[in-house]
Amino acid sequence: MDNNNNNNENNIVLSTKNLNKTFKMGGKIVEAVKDINIDFEDSTLISIVGKSGSGKSTLLNLLGSLERPDSGEIIFEDKNIVKLSDKKLIDYRRKDVGFVFQFFNLIPNLTAIENVTLPMEFVKLNKEERIKRAKELLRKVDIEEDRFSHTPLKLSGGQQQRVAIARALANDPKIILADEPTGNIDSETGELIVKLLHKLSEEGKTVIIVTHDASITKLSDKTYYIYDGKVIKKDNCLGKVKSKL
Amino acid sequence: MPTISRGIKNIFRNKIRNIAVILVLALCLSLALMMINMDFSLDNITKSVKRKIGTRFDVTTNYEYIEELAKKEGERIYDNPELFLIDESLADEISKIDSIERVSKIMHGEFKSEKLKSFEAEMRQKQGGDYVVAVEEKVIGEEGEEIDYSKMFYVMGIEDADMIKQFQEGDINLVEGNLFKRTDIEQNVALIEKNFAERNRLKLDSEFIINNEKIKVCGIYEFKKIEQPEEFGGYWGEETIYIPFKTAQRLLNRRGREGVNVDMKGKADMLTVKVDSLDNVQKTINYINNTLSDGRIKASQEWTKYAQILYSTKSIKKISTISMISAFAAGVLIILSIMFINTRQRAKDIGILKAIGASNINISSQFLIESISLCVLALILSSIIILAVNKPLSDFIIGQTLGRYGYGEMWFPEGIETEKEKGAGYELETAEMSPGFVELINLKIIFSPQILIYAILITFLLAAIGSLIPAYYISKLRPAEVLRFG
Numbered sequence: 001m002d003n004n005n006n007n008n009e010n011n012i013v014l015s016t017k018n019l020n021k022t023f024k025m026g027g028k029i030v031e032a033v034k035d036i037n038i039d040f041e042d043s044t045l046i047s048i049v050g051k052s053g054s055g056k057s058t059l060l061n062l063l064g065s066l067e068r069p070d071s072g073e074i075i076f077e078d079k080n081i082v083k084l085s086d087k088k089l090i091d092y093r094r095k096d097v098g099f100v101f102q103f104f105n106l107i108p109n110l111t112a113i114e115n116v117t118l119p120m121e122f123v124k125l126n127k128e129e130r131i132k133r134a135k136e137l138l139r140k141v142d143i144e145e146d147r148f149s150h151t152p153l154k155l156s157g158g159q160q161q162r163v164a165i166a167r168a169l170a171n172d173p174k175i176i177l178a179d180e181p182t183g184n185i186d187s188e189t190g191e192l193i194v195k196l197l198h199k200l201s202e203e204g205k206t207v208i209i210v211t212h213d214a215s216i217t218k219l220s221d222k223t224y225y226i227y228d229g230k231v232i233k234k235d236n237c238l239g240k241v242k243s244k245l
Numbered sequence: 246m247p248t249i250s251r252g253i254k255n256i257f258r259n260k261i262r263n264i265a266v267i268l269v270l271a272l273c274l275s276l277a278l279m280m281i282n283m284d285f286s287l288d289n290i291t292k293s294v295k296r297k298i299g300t301r302f303d304v305t306t307n308y309e310y311i312e313e314l315a316k317k318e319g320e321r322i323y324d325n326p327e328l329f330l331i332d333e334s335l336a337d338e339i340s341k342i343d344s345i346e347r348v349s350k351i352m353h354g355e356f357k358s359e360k361l362k363s364f365e366a367e368m369r370q371k372q373g374g375d376y377v378v379a380v381e382e383k384v385i386g387e388e389g390e391e392i393d394y395s396k397m398f399y400v401m402g403i404e405d406a407d408m409i410k411q412f413q414e415g416d417i418n419l420v421e422g423n424l425f426k427r428t429d430i431e432q433n434v435a436l437i438e439k440n441f442a443e444r445n446r447l448k449l450d451s452e453f454i455i456n457n458e459k460i461k462v463c464g465i466y467e468f469k470k471i472e473q474p475e476e477f478g479g480y481w482g483e484e485t486i487y488i489p490f491k492t493a494q495r496l497l498n499r500r501g502r503e504g505v506n507v508d509m510k511g512k513a514d515m516l517t518v519k520v521d522s523l524d525n526v527q528k529t530i531n532y533i534n535n536t537l538s539d540g541r542i543k544a545s546q547e548w549t550k551y552a553q554i555l556y557s558t559k560s561i562k563k564i565s566t567i568s569m570i571s572a573f574a575a576g577v578l579i580i581l582s583i584m585f586i587n588t589r590q591r592a593k594d595i596g597i598l599k600a601i602g603a604s605n606i607n608i609s610s611q612f613l614i615e616s617i618s619l620c621v622l623a624l625i626l627s628s629i630i631i632l633a634v635n636k637p638l639s640d641f642i643i644g645q646t647l648g649r650y651g652y653g654e655m656w657f658p659e660g661i662e663t664e665k666e667k668g669a670g671y672e673l674e675t676a677e678m679s680p681g682f683v684e685l686i687n688l689k690i691i692f693s694p695q696i697l698i699y700a701i702l703i704t705f706l707l708a709a710i711g712s713l714i715p716a717y718y719i720s721k722l723r724p725a726e727v728l729r730f731g
Binding site: 057058061064066067087090091093094095098099101103105106107108109110117118119121122123167170171179 | 247248251254255257258593594596597598599600601602603604607723724725728
């Protein structure tokens with residue numbers, strides 16, 4: 001539906017067309033994503049809101065190529081990433097998208113700076129540049145210098161999530177995919193994280209946040225509500241969906 | 246480089262478990278490497294024994310035939326020395342066989358001398374009358390008199406020194422003078438042993454008497470020393486006097502029935518035959534036994550003498566091969582198990598790495614480095630273990646194996662309280678042993694560069710096997726599944 005309403009096609013970074021994904025669970029086939037058509041525009045913060053099991057995380061995984069859809073298209077820079085080889089998909093994850101997870105998912109035995117430099121290793125950036133850029137990014141997400149060499153266990157939840165955001169930005173991707181980024185931190189820190197993500201969208205990133213926390217939508221440029229794997233646009237269906245969430 | 250450092254760092258994620266793994270792996274590696282090395286050493290012994298057996302074989306009296314004859318005709322036949330001699334004409338017939346390179350005649354015997362001093366006489370002088378070399382019983386001569394072995398000297402009449410086993414095998418080295426040739430065949434010359442020469446103040450061109458004839462020293466040789474305990478003189482050495490074959494025929498007459506001397510002319514005790522190739526050895530032996538022999542003489546390779554050592558070597562090799570395979574298999578199981586546990590525990594890390602753009606190869610190489618690091622640390626530790634355990638372990642295996650086949654009992658002199666209880670008792674009496682046996686009991690497991698290559702290969706093979714499970718798991722893992730939950 002969104003594809004039809006798009007007024008400014010030049011700004012679209014990522015779009016889905018008739019996207020479907022099913023899973024087998026206990027012998028039953030579950031339709032996690034049903035016929036989803038969304039255009040994600042450049043420099044915007046987009047929220048995808050839905051309750052647990054609604055298919056929002058599956059959608060995010062499909063956008064980040066962590067899963068392959070059963071049918072449909074995901075268009076990124078005129079390329080249907082669904083058709084790309086595994087090797088090209090790895091390239092897509094390396095350079096074009098950055099992930100932020102609910103449980104931070106930092107490598108526990110690496111320091112904050114090592115976690116941030118990690119994605120840069122895969123694009124063969126040299127050591128000096130990796131460290132220089134990682135430091136810049138950590139400063140950007142407000143991590144104090146004395147925390148750079150701390151392992152995740154020595155950092156607070158908020159600090160860990162900021163390190164995770166810095167890691168997502170490591171290879172300067174166009175898209176940031178955040179799965180419940182405030183789900184495991186207190187509301188005050190959560191607000192700061194959302195502000196940080198909003199700031200990134202203002203700086204030119206397309207930030208797609210999946211959440212069940214409707215309050216995040218305050219800062220979102222667009223919000224999509226997802227229910228039973230289907231998307232209903234915010235503007236048209238907000239009240240109706242809210243009652244079901 | 247970051248992959249290497251991350252792989253190494255991962256070892257420290259579970260220190261105690263990994264230390265235990267390294268220890269057990271080190272034990273497996275040590276055992277596997279020690280067994281490989283033992284295999285090499287045993288291979289060398291086998292090769293050396295086979296090389297020594299070579300293309301040479303002997304034609305001697307067939308004692309089985311004589312025994313059968315004695316059963317039929319009575320023990321009297323043993324009084325006839327001619328029954329034990331070989332006609333020289335047989336040597337000529339054997340020489341006509343196409344595959345024959347050379348036939349060399351040998352005659353041996355003893356002579357008594359009151360003037361010469363034997364090794365045994367010297368030992369008796371040093372240690373009193375108690376010294377006895379391996380002979381426990383009194384030896385009674387043909388006329389009922391007790392033979393005093395301290396006055397007896399062993400002589401061997403030979404045609405070609407280079408056809409004599411001891412010369413071929415390097416047990417004898419000429420230190421002065423010359424070996425005699427076929428042209429010296431009737432001359433009164435002798436090759437004598439260095440200690441015998443010193444004891445009797447004999448030098449080159451000195452003369453001594455054998456059965457009333459003057460013999461001139463034409464060469465002095467040194468016999469390979471075999472260490473012995475002090476009570477046995479500290480070493481054991483052969484002091485055979487080598488003289489030309491025809492001279493031996495003349496000097497070493499034997500007494501036959503009713504004390505009549507047997508004319509040794511045209512006779513030999515033994516023939517040594519050399520054929521042109523290893524392939525022709527058995528064929529020629531069969532031809533001589535089946536066509537030229539009437540049953541009284543028998544051609545045979547020294548194989549029988551070496552068979553025991555080759556059999557023992559094979560038994561030890563079997564043990565070492567089984568131990569090596571078991572140790573390697575245990576190592577494989579350990580590294581596979583630990584890497585399986587590590588991979589399962591780090592499923593989330595793998596998911597994260599995949600999500601941030603790591604390829605399967607990127608992640609697998611990290612696990613490979615981890616596996617290599619564990620194996621290399623185990624290898625370093627195993628070198629220390631090998632240094633400490635190698636000698637006692639190889640001694641134990643060799644000792645147990647030789648002991649099992651009765652060699653300990655076989656070679657051990659009675660009345661000596663020594664290593665007998667240890668199983669083999671192989672450290673002492675070596676006088677009766679074949680050269681291969683001496684090499685086997687003195688087997689020194691020295692680690693060669695070849696073993697270093699094997700050690701590195703095994704370590705990396707273990708590491709590679711250890712990283713198979715992670716590689717498979719990584720290729721199958723769907724990051725979305727493991728990243729969903731904390």
